[in-house]
Amino acid sequence: EKHLKAGFTQHQSTCCYCGVGCGVSIQKDPLGRLHVEGEKGHPVNDGKLCSKGMNLHYTVNDSSDRLLYPEIRYGKNQARKRVSWDQAMERTAAVFKALIKQYGPDSVAFYASGQCLTEEYYVINKLIKGYIGSNNIDTNSRLCMSSAVVGYKLSLGEDSVPVSFEDLDFADVLFVAGANPAWCHPILWRRVEAAKERNPQLKIIVSDPRKTQTCELADIHLQVNPGTDIVLHHAIGRLIIEMGAVDQHFIQQHAEGFEAYRESVFLRTIEEAALICGVSTAAIEQTASFIAGAKAYMSMWTMGLNQSAVGVNKNLSLINLNLITGQIGRPGAGPLSLTGQPNAMGGREVGGLSNLLPAHRDLLNSAHREEVEAFWGVPSGRIASKPGLSATEMFSALEAGTLKAVWIICTNPLTSMPDVHLVEAGLKKAKFVVVQEISNCAETLAYADVVFPAAAWAEKEGTMTNAERRISYLPKLVDAPGEALPDATIICRFAQEMGYAGFNFNQTREIYDEHAQLTAGTHIDISGLNYTILKEKRTVQWPYPSGSKGVGTPRLFTDHHFYTASGKAQIHAVSDENTSEKCSDEYPFILNTGRIRDQWHTMSKTGKVNKLKQHLSESFLEIHPSDAARLGIQEATLVEVKNKRGFVRVKAKLSQNIKPGGVFMPMHWGKIAGRDDNRVNNLTSSLVDPKSKEPDFKFSAVSVQAFIKQ
Ligand code: SF4
Structure with a gap:
């Protein structure tokens, strides 16, 4: 504090990009702008930040693309209009009630994000599983871990x-x-x-x-x-x-x-x-x-x-x-x-996937369901025993008409989901779409019947858990612009509008306390943790049962007793067969997708930062020079990559770093100025692992040819 300039205040938080969870040291200037540095002494990064983390404050300091007010459209072809929060809540609750009454609880779904804070995840999960009575909650963490x-x-x-x-x-x-x-x-x-x-x-x-x-x-x-x-x-x-x-x-x-x-x-x-x-x-x-x-x-x-x-x-x-x-x-x-996202682990802690219950309890276990029902004070049998829809199933169900409404929170499925045309078809067919977002660049907004403007990083408080079970508290440092509200507040307000009793939280810390108490006695027990301890210790690794004193548990299974029924680790004999789609004469190349260094996910944040565009400023197709030569493709030739699901047209990048027969495209680019021919997920398939329901993003059969404009 002694080095601070007059009017500046000093704070600590956690980077909201990847699952490494670096600590950041933030100075807030007298105008309310944030200046971010790596936090010295933090157990994860000790003062270091990567290119994305170093530019973190742009997301908060630049509010030019922020959603500021709730909006509603009353017909699919109508324009959305600004409304009050009360109007937006009343309308959404009325539609949800009507759909649930007519088609049952499984007619609605929530699709959230590994960027949501743990408290936000907790209330969304409680709302749909404990009150609406459906397990239709999944998140983009399904695509990741x-x-x-x-x-x-x-x-x-x-x-x-x-x-x-x-x-x-x-x-x-x-x-x-x-x-x-x-x-x-x-x-x-x-x-x-x-x-x-x-x-x-x-x-x-x-x-x-x-x-x-x-x-x-x-x-x-x-x-x-x-x-x-x-x-x-x-x-x-x-x-x-x-x-x-x-x-x-x-x-x-x-x-x-x-x-x-x-x-x-x-x-x-x-x-x-x-x-x-x-x-x-x-x-x-x-x-x-x-x-x-x-x-x-x-x-x-x-x-x-x-x-x-x-x-x-x-x-x-x-x-x-x-x-x-x-x-x-x-x-x-x-x-x-x-983990790819900052709080994919926190989402798992609260059971925020369609097949999980809080504190890693098992949805298929009736005793676990009863435990959670009793804790939430909801009637026995309220939590459905059938797993809900996973990410890809959700959008297919919209397309099939069996799912009527989806509420999308803090994620951009029209760029990030596989076989994205199917997602688009689902959103077109949906009776009702709610989009809860911070910025107006999310492509899903085109399909939104209701828009809820959400607070961003540093505009709300809560916790996240990184990939090594390390929980951090993130403070609110600035007010959200316009009428944007924290995601947890939006969900609790909606739940109250629906007439549900369990959402009368006065402060975010009360949500955390409830989540922590629900973990008591489980393997991820954090019942000894609360905001006061988290602020004092800075970070804590779970488990942290009641009465814990240190900074948590860095290493599990030190006694070689495992959490299986027998207490022994299970060595599984698995088939070595790959069941991805097969290449053919028509589609002979294997398309791999992934990240580039300076962009993150669908670029709704990192895409705003000019410095981060300097590394690789546009999408591309990485291809081996021998394949390129055979196809008459040179460096920067415009190529068309195609399969039965769609096509993209991007410039070729010739590289010895990829094997012949394989091609690579980054995952980040979506629709730009109405054009979606940079979007690699036009090509990926919605084939998933049968056990995890995670999509096969790394293996799609495609054709490649030089593209000549007619
Ligand atoms: Fe650390 Fe990941 Fe943030 Fe980079 S993006 S600063 S590695 S948490």
């Missing part, structure tokens, strides 16, 4: 990331599978870079069909063919077994399923696996020997494994490598899934 959720549940007994980021300081072998943290989780990757600098003996293996910036630090880059991850993981597992490097004690005392796993990985020879994966046997052998010889082995992954038709099996096959080597529950050892 739901395969990891199921993977953890099946192997460790619960969706519990066992390690902390600090474990990266202790590992001596790190396997990064299907992730490019150098671009997508940059500050976490700086930690790995620092660890490698301190200890050149740290072995880093990266598996990725593309040679990304992350590969620059790697001792081995396994440039696998798309969709072959499980074959690779199995081959590594087989070699570890052959080397005699399995941890027999751990397997006998703390795990189940090893024999079936052993059989499954011996179904292929290493030579066969190398051929399928498109990498050398030597590289697989070297990888296996690094892991076999590790004192502390960590795996780290994200969308390359999760966003797949076999995402859960990919997760399990990677986690298996930690289990067969007993590399879990010690410093530097364990699996670490990264």
